[in-house]
Amino acid sequence: MPTSPAVDSTARRRAPWWFNLAGQLLQPWVRIRRDPAEPAALLQPGVAVCYVIERDGFSDALILQRACREAGLPSPMQALAGTRRRRSVFALTRRDGWILGRNRKRAASGSLRQLVYSLEGRPEHDIQIVPVSIYVGRAPSRDSGWFRVLFSENWVMVGRFGRMLALLLNGRDTVVHFSAPVSLRSVLDESGEISPERFTRKIARVLRTHFHRIRAAVIGPDLSHRRTVVDAVLNAEPVRAAIAASATKEKISHAKAWRKAQKLVLEIAADYSHPVVRSVSFLLRNFWNKLYDGIAMHHFDQARAAAPGFEVVYVPCHRSHTDYLLLSYQLHVSGVVVPHIAAGVNLNLPGIGPILRRGGAFFMRRSFSGNPLYSVVFKEYMAQLIDRGVPMEYFIEGGRSRTGRLLAPRGGLLSMTVRAFLRAPRRPVLFQPVYIGYEKLMEGKSYAGELSGKPKEKESLLGLIKGLKVLRQRYGHVALNFGEPIELTPLLDTLGADWRSTSTDPEAKPEWLGAVTDRLAEQIQVNINRAADVNPVNLLALALLATPKHAMSEHDLLTQLELSKALVEELPYSDRITLTPMNPAAIIAYGEQMGWIQRVQHPLGDVLTVGAEQAVLLSYFRNNVLHLMASAAWIACCFLNNRRMTRDAILRLGGIIYPFIQGELFLPWDDDGFNRQLQATIDFLVRRGLLETNNDGRTLERSTGQEDSAFQLKVIARSLIQAFERYYITIAALAKNGPHMMTGAELENACTLTAQRLSLLNELSAPEFFDKALFRGFIQKLRERKVVWNDDSGKLDYDSALDDLVRDARVILSREVRHSILKITPGSDKEPTASHAALTPKASAAPADLFPGDASAADMHDRHVDAEQHEHDRRGGSDRREPPPQA
Incomplete structure (x- = not known):
């Protein structure tokens, strides 16, 4: 394959002097980008090269000559070896007219016929045809003006004057696309015994289709009409x-x-x-x-x-x-x-x-x-x-x-x-x-x-x-x-x-x-x-919205941001997740610059806070990436009201709740995959010191509520806890009204009203908490899991599986939260059903601290027994009473 300077000098000698002069005059106006950058690698060495361009034009020939020279390719202006052709280039179509002329004549037949005839009787001879597409001003550059835009490349075949204006205005955005060469000998051998005229028409048709596809890929399909x-x-x-x-x-x-x-x-x-x-x-x-x-x-x-x-x-x-x-x-x-x-x-x-x-x-x-x-x-x-x-x-x-x-x-x-x-x-x-x-x-x-x-x-x-x-x-x-x-x-x-x-x-x-x-x-x-981008605002929202007053000390916020980044990096959700490169300090500074958070200076350490209006808006950006925290948030939720739990219990409950979380957050795992993700997340939390293991890793335990690791765990849990509260609202509305009493639409409406009222009473800053679409999705998932179904009259009926969900909710939701939901949820005045009775707490709870039950070792022991009793009940044990309220 000729790539040496000798080829370039030969090409210059064989091009007319006036052609080379025109090329020098055009050079300041044209900047060429080759695609691919090294087209010489496409050619087969020792085989004659003939270029074919889409449209005939003096400027296109000049651009091709320069592109070939810069790439070390054979010159299109030299004679084609083994043929009578004086040039190694021809065009598929020809332009007529100077200013308004846009008529096209098919000019490829004669040139192709010459190439085909040159191969007859010479089986050792071959010609590689290289299609070259030339686009002037495919897209406006940064310094483009309106006039340049009008003369950028399109599907219309302009006259010579239009092409000249396009070169003057957009020549510095010129793309020369070299396609893979086609062996004329190989195509001829594959075509069998057909006449040269028919073979010529076939090659021309293939080339026209090729150029059409390339142009469509570069500037779009021709749908101008x-x-x-x-x-x-x-x-x-x-x-x-x-x-x-x-x-x-x-x-x-x-x-x-x-x-x-x-x-x-x-x-x-x-x-x-x-x-x-x-x-x-x-x-x-x-x-x-x-x-x-x-x-x-x-x-x-x-x-x-x-x-x-x-x-x-x-x-x-x-x-x-x-x-x-x-x-x-x-x-x-x-x-x-x-x-x-x-x-x-x-x-x-x-x-x-x-x-x-x-x-x-x-x-x-x-x-x-x-x-x-x-x-x-x-x-x-x-x-x-x-x-x-x-x-x-x-x-x-x-x-x-x-x-x-x-x-x-x-x-x-x-x-x-x-x-x-x-x-x-x-x-x-x-x-x-x-x-x-x-x-x-x-x-x-x-x-x-x-x-x-x-x-x-x-x-x-x-x-x-x-x-x-x-x-x-x-x-x-x-x-x-x-x-x-x-x-x-x-x-x-x-x-x-x-x-x-x-x-x-x-x-x-x-x-x-x-x-x-x-x-x-x-x-x-x-x-x-699986292609989410985790930006600084997402991370700030995950951390600050998890606190009651949407405020954190600067030290705690730095720690929580570092933990969230580590979760994304060390537990990769997919290989297409992107994460901000900012460190926690830079994230806080950026949040202040964007106006999302405010700094309150204090002698004991600055506090970063979010205003009421900004908190509502930030919930949107927390929800963008909520799915990335699903496995960690579930595990953290298990420890909101329990000091210790067995690994098997966390995995079992996770398997029950997963179909509902998956339907809401579009998570990528099957049941086994989520189980493996939970295992990996538990190991991560243990490495970070947020959980401790006992009994050869079978039991997991968190620290007391006053320690930093417990605080970090709660912040993670709060990102998902509202989903479980919505689920409980739906179950409570069903159970309080009983089977055969509500349609799906009536249940949606009751749940939405309950969530709205609960949001007002607790000053929640998440409007999606009472989004009817989320309740509709959960009810639909209950139908898919055969937990509820429509009876002959269109009312909802359910079976004992609802009782299992009620019992499972006790592990995650505090008694205070369950009591508040039950008190607000509208229900009928009929006799309570078994599910309704299972819902009702035996005693009301006092307002919870950071972790309810951390007030005393005895109370914590009761909560541990509560979790173990829940597991016993699931396996067929006797009914049990909840532990007494917190002292």
């Missing part, structure tokens, strides 16, 4: 059948029904525009600089490497209106195609909607019910995008999370995607989960208000103008973490083994489709959580 997509939707058989059915049902003419369908498609369809995408990208750069201190992407290289050959569907978590703008912008500036985004029709605002539509947004209504024509049209539009290989993005949570947790997924769009793939499985589908982590949210105050009962404020142009005041604030850093991608085909092979023989009927719904959609939705949420 919205009309073509709209026509394809309206001409699809399912839509035509729906139009006919609509005309019959509504007793209108077919033409009127068709116009109705056309109006629906136009309401839905994106109107993708490359110039608009580049222009908005130019604007967003300044917008992000005003808003954020930095935007980081992690694991993006793995995501980009996995994408080729797939229909990519980005499925990020949804926490802010800026989610889709951030992700699209970062993908664009990273050289990846901007996806088409499913947006709520509420965002189709005057002046804003058209811009979003041209940026790739397609709009969907919140509900399809009662409008079968809209449902068919939307599904067909989705199918057209997938069939054309257009990358997509949608949020399976259905809306923005108001609590900071992942919401229960909705399978509508996932089901449409799966069914579209089943209809035409030409390109495999890849779902790419994305975790988006903020340090401050623009919508934070409105979220807190909505959770407190205020109605959701509708999106409007006036509201958007009022919202511009957010530009006065700084919102810290943002992280976009790309999770492990999920391929659809292996999932179908597992749950729907006969999917390849499934009918292509778009309305077909195989029996296994629901299971595939549910598994896919759950795995997406799990993989989003």
